[in-house]
Amino acid sequence: MAHIDYYFTPVSPYVYLAGMRLEAVAREAGATVTYKPVDAAQLFARTGGLPLAQRHDSRKAYRLQELRRQSIKLGLPINLQPMFWPVNPAPASYAIIAAQMAGGGDIGALAHGLTRACWAEQRDISDDEVIGAVMQAAGFDPAIAQKGMLAAAETYAVNLEEAVGRGVFGVPFYVVGTECFWGQDHIDDLAAHLAGRL
Numbered sequence: 001m002a003h004i005d006y007y008f009t010p011v012s013p014y015v016y017l018a019g020m021r022l023e024a025v026a027r028e029a030g031a032t033v034t035y036k037p038v039d040a041a042q043l044f045a046r047t048g049g050l051p052l053a054q055r056h057d058s059r060k061a062y063r064l065q066e067l068r069r070q071s072i073k074l075g076l077p078i079n080l081q082p083m084f085w086p087v088n089p090a091p092a093s094y095a096i097i098a099a100q101m102a103g104g105g106d107i108g109a110l111a112h113g114l115t116r117a118c119w120a121e122q123r124d125i126s127d128d129e130v131i132g133a134v135m136q137a138a139g140f141d142p143a144i145a146q147k148g149m150l151a152a153a154e155t156y157a158v159n160l161e162e163a164v165g166r167g168v169f170g171v172p173f174y175v176v177g178t179e180c181f182w183g184q185d186h187i188d189d190l191a192a193h194l195a196g197r198l
Contacts, residue, residue: 001030001031001032002029002030002031002032002176002194003031003032003033003034003176004022004026004031004032004033004034004174004175004176004190005033005034005036005166005174005175005176006022006033006034006035006036006172006173006174007036007037007038007043007159007163007168007171007172007173007174007175008035008036008037008038008111008171008172008173009037009038009039009040009089009093009171010037010089010092010093010096010111010114010115010118010125011040011085011086011087011089011092011115011118011125012040012115012171012172013067013078013115013119014171014172014183014184015111015115015171015172015184016076016078016112016115016116016118016119016120017067017070017071017074017076017078017184018112018172018184018187019074019076019112019184020108020109020112021184021187022108022172022174022187022190023108025187025190025191025194028191028194029191029194029195031176031194033107033108034100035096035097035100035107035108035111036159036162036163037089037092037093037096037097037156037159038093038156038159038160038163038168038171039089039090039093039156039160040089040170040171042160043160043163043164043168043169043170043171044169044170046160046164047164047168047169047170048169049169049170064080067080068080070184070185076116076120077120078119078120079119079120079122082118082119082122083122083124084118084122084123084124084125084126085118085119087118087124087125087126088126089125089126090126090153090156091125091126091127091128091131091145092114092125092126092131093152093156094145094148094149094152094153094156095110095114095131095135095144095145095152096110096111096114097148097151097152097155097156097159098144098145098147098148098149098151098152099135099138099140099144099145099148101148101151101152101155102140102141102144102148104139104140104141105135105138105139105140106138106139107138109137109138109139110134110135110138110140113134113137113138114131114134117130117134128145131145132145166180167180168180169182170182170183172184174186174187174190176190176193176194179193181193
């Protein structure tokens with residue numbers, strides 16, 4: 001059975017635009033998925049990327065055009081300047097990690113629900129109440145986030161080290177063995193690989 005390691009952050013608009021296509025691809029291929037939230041700012045710093053504020057104006061302008069176009073193409077509404085962004089990704093990331101450890105809900109729905117809350121619903125995903133509501137909607141006990149916080153924080157740090165070691169340099173990033181796929185626009189390539197066509 002194929003396995004996908006999924007490196008992402010819930011504060012990325014591109015992770016939001018990935019929607020739940022990863023989950024559909026995994027179901028179709030009979031593959032399992034491990035969700036691995038990472039600190040994208042640290043990942044960029046350690047792999048040669050620049051945070052948005054330090055990018056050239058032409059790159060910033062293109063990013064906004066691309067987000068708008070992809071949003072229309074994918075049918076996912078987006079606020080290009082969310083009310084609560086940038087925001088600390090750690091609380092939402094810890095909640096995803098703790099929920100995955102606990103099991104019992106839909107981890108894909110949780111991950112997407114948090115990105116949607118940020119990019120489409122003008123909600124603060126560093127807020128415990130927002131996180132709890134999204135967890136509950138995905139079938140998880142919101143108390144899991146607090147109970148599993150210490151272990152989740154440790155895993156969050158491990159995820160970053162692992163990501164750097166495996167050649168991950170952006171988000172969303174999908175790894176199957178040694179094959180790497182970067183960006184929501186490469187999910188079709190991931191599917192083709194899992195089907196043996198790439």
